[in-house]
Amino acid sequence: MAVELSENITAGPAGPTEPGTSGIPPLPYILAVTCLIHLVAAAPLAAYIDPITGSIIFQLVAAVVLGAALTAKRVWRVVTGSLERARTLVSGLWNR
Amino acid sequence: MEPLKDRGSFRDPSGFVFYRDGEVFRQVNGPGGQAYRALMESGLYDELVEAELLVPHEVVSTDLAAADGAVAVLRPERIPFISYPYEWSFGQLRAAAITTLRIQQRAMDRGMGLTDATPFNIQFVGRRPVLVDTLSLVPMDDGEPWIAYHQFCTQFLAPLRLQARLDPRLSGLLRSTLDGVPLDMASRMLPRRTWANLGDLMHIHLHARSIRRHAGAAAPDAGRTRASARGIRGIVEHLLSHVEGTAMRRVPSVWEDYEASHSYEQAARTAKLDFVSGWVQARRPSVVWDLGANTGVFSRVAAQGAGYVVSLDFDANAVEQNFSRVSHDSDEDGKVLPLCMNLMNPSPDLGWGLAERKSLTARGPADLCLALALVHHLAISGNVPLPMVAAQFAEWGRSLIVEWVPKSDAMVQRLLASRVDVFDEYTEEGFQQAFSSRFHIVEREPVPESERVLYAMERRG
Numbered sequence: 001m002a003v004e005l006s007e008n009i010t011a012g013p014a015g016p017t018e019p020g021t022s023g024i025p026p027l028p029y030i031l032a033v034t035c036l037i038h039l040v041a042a043a044p045l046a047a048y049i050d051p052i053t054g055s056i057i058f059q060l061v062a063a064v065v066l067g068a069a070l071t072a073k074r075v076w077r078v079v080t081g082s083l084e085r086a087r088t089l090v091s092g093l094w095n096r
Numbered sequence: 097m098e099p100l101k102d103r104g105s106f107r108d109p110s111g112f113v114f115y116r117d118g119e120v121f122r123q124v125n126g127p128g129g130q131a132y133r134a135l136m137e138s139g140l141y142d143e144l145v146e147a148e149l150l151v152p153h154e155v156v157s158t159d160l161a162a163a164d165g166a167v168a169v170l171r172p173e174r175i176p177f178i179s180y181p182y183e184w185s186f187g188q189l190r191a192a193a194i195t196t197l198r199i200q201q202r203a204m205d206r207g208m209g210l211t212d213a214t215p216f217n218i219q220f221v222g223r224r225p226v227l228v229d230t231l232s233l234v235p236m237d238d239g240e241p242w243i244a245y246h247q248f249c250t251q252f253l254a255p256l257r258l259q260a261r262l263d264p265r266l267s268g269l270l271r272s273t274l275d276g277v278p279l280d281m282a283s284r285m286l287p288r289r290t291w292a293n294l295g296d297l298m299h300i301h302l303h304a305r306s307i308r309r310h311a312g313a314a315a316p317d318a319g320r321t322r323a324s325a326r327g328i329r330g331i332v333e334h335l336l337s338h339v340e341g342t343a344m345r346r347v348p349s350v351w352e353d354y355e356a357s358h359s360y361e362q363a364a365r366t367a368k369l370d371f372v373s374g375w376v377q378a379r380r381p382s383v384v385w386d387l388g389a390n391t392g393v394f395s396r397v398a399a400q401g402a403g404y405v406v407s408l409d410f411d412a413n414a415v416e417q418n419f420s421r422v423s424h425d426s427d428e429d430g431k432v433l434p435l436c437m438n439l440m441n442p443s444p445d446l447g448w449g450l451a452e453r454k455s456l457t458a459r460g461p462a463d464l465c466l467a468l469a470l471v472h473h474l475a476i477s478g479n480v481p482l483p484m485v486a487a488q489f490a491e492w493g494r495s496l497i498v499e500w501v502p503k504s505d506a507m508v509q510r511l512l513a514s515r516v517d518v519f520d521e522y523t524e525e526g527f528q529q530a531f532s533s534r535f536h537i538v539e540r541e542p543v544p545e546s547e548r549v550l551y552a553m554e555r556r557g
Contacts, residue, residue, distance in 0.1 A: 067327030
């Protein structure tokens with residue numbers, strides 16, 4: 001869809017980019033959990049609180065954990081889907 | 097007529113909301129132009145509008161801009177009544193949270209994301225929550241941390257989990273903490289067993305610890321810092337499943353059963369329904385406020401003839417039931433908006449300059465107010481003199497349907513059972529006198545099989 005804007009802006013490229021597709025091996029997962037524990041273990045209190053710093057750092061580590069969980073969930077779905085298809089196929093052959 | 101800038105729309109340099117000739121506009125300024133263009137060209141705008149997740153708009157001439165620097169002026173579809181998260185039931189806040197996350201998911205699929213995840217950017221059109229801040233959608237690289245994650249957790253997740261785990265009346269907390277519930281506070285308030293819940297553990301408890309741990313550190317550049325794209329999607333998906341799995345804690349309330357426990361008979365109920373229906377069908381008001389609506393029975397009757405009905409009650413359970421019914425009732429689709437509102441302490445002006453969030457009164461007046469089985473609660477439970485009740489109703493509505501409930505009524509007797517009767521002025525004569533100073537009494541109809549009386553009134557002046 002073309003969008004008409006006034007000329008006093010510079011419009012940059014926009015559009016979808018490819019999502020990351022690499023799987024998460026167990027080692028980073030373990031490291032992430034270790035980091036997570038380290039991140040939250042000590043809790044010094046600063047006088048001037050910026051919640052965004054801790055939130056972004058936390059997000060980077062949480063992304064590893066929950067990204068791994070998401071990958072595992074998708075793999076699980078693929079595996080159970082394949083097993084279900086195989087079961088249907090075998091039962092169809094058996095009934096024949 | 098000179099444009100009037102919305103006093104609550106000043107934080108975002110990429111644009112602001114203004115009013116001109118009674119219409120709402122959004123001006124897009126230089127910094128927001130690129131994001132706006134990306135939104136439109138990525139196909140995300142069309143997708144979200146089609147899914148009824150984003151308020152649609154039309155592009156109008158920049159000649160209509162309210163200030164210099166406009167690169168576009170948008171005319172969004174008008175929201176019938178602006179409401180705020182501290183007025184929503186648990187179910188409404190939950191629905192708004194789910195809408196926000198679904199928008200974020202769809203946006204990420206198209207290389208974009210929400211730069212803000214605040215419930216103030218969501219408005220309800222009846223039962224349907226929609227994003228109204230078009231300019232909060234900006235380009236976002238794969239793996240870029242979600243800048244609004246913390247905001248989502250404080251403004252949506254923490255209040256929801258507190259209501260779910262402790263008490264739904266904690267929704268009122270959002271009135272005093274407009275920026276959301278601080279995560280360290282939520283973490284301390286939530287029961288210890290929530291540490292065993294992965295969602296609460298990750299997004300509230302550990303998140304709060306991390307914020308505290310890094311409070312003094314320099315902020316990483318969110319634009320350059322990268323996680324795995326799947327990881328960021330994993331966070332959003334996990335938040336979504338956590339919110340979807342959150343149910344309201346039931347705290348018993350006498351008001352949610354009012355429809356079954358009130359003192360009047362079926363004939364009286366039918367007469368009240370007919371009276372309201374007849375008046376609304378004859379006058380066709382654009383906006384009706386049903387004051388003390390309980391679960392919204394009369395709101396739905398009013399909705400059959402009115403343009404839009406705002407259904408107000410102070411009881412969290414009753415409003416939740418009302419919202420649940422609205423959500424499942426297709427007849428008045430989009431015409432009834434249930435809200436939590438204590439009329440003894442209605443929403444005031446709040447925020448910067450006391451002008452960011454408008455009071456209930458500033459969002460009126462309605463064409464018609466319904467005040468059924470309400471006056472005795474205000475006058476006797478609340479000790480508000482009848483002339484002050486009349487004055488307040490005159491501020492809220494141009495016309496009024498009000499039910500007079502005499503002292504002899506069983507419900508009033510119940511209210512008087514635990515207090516000294518100092519309400520000498522509480523008579524029908526006193527009621528008529530108080531309301532006549534503010535309204536013309538148009539109709540008086542006794543409710544059959546009761547001593548109650550229905551009045552229809554038009555505001556003076």
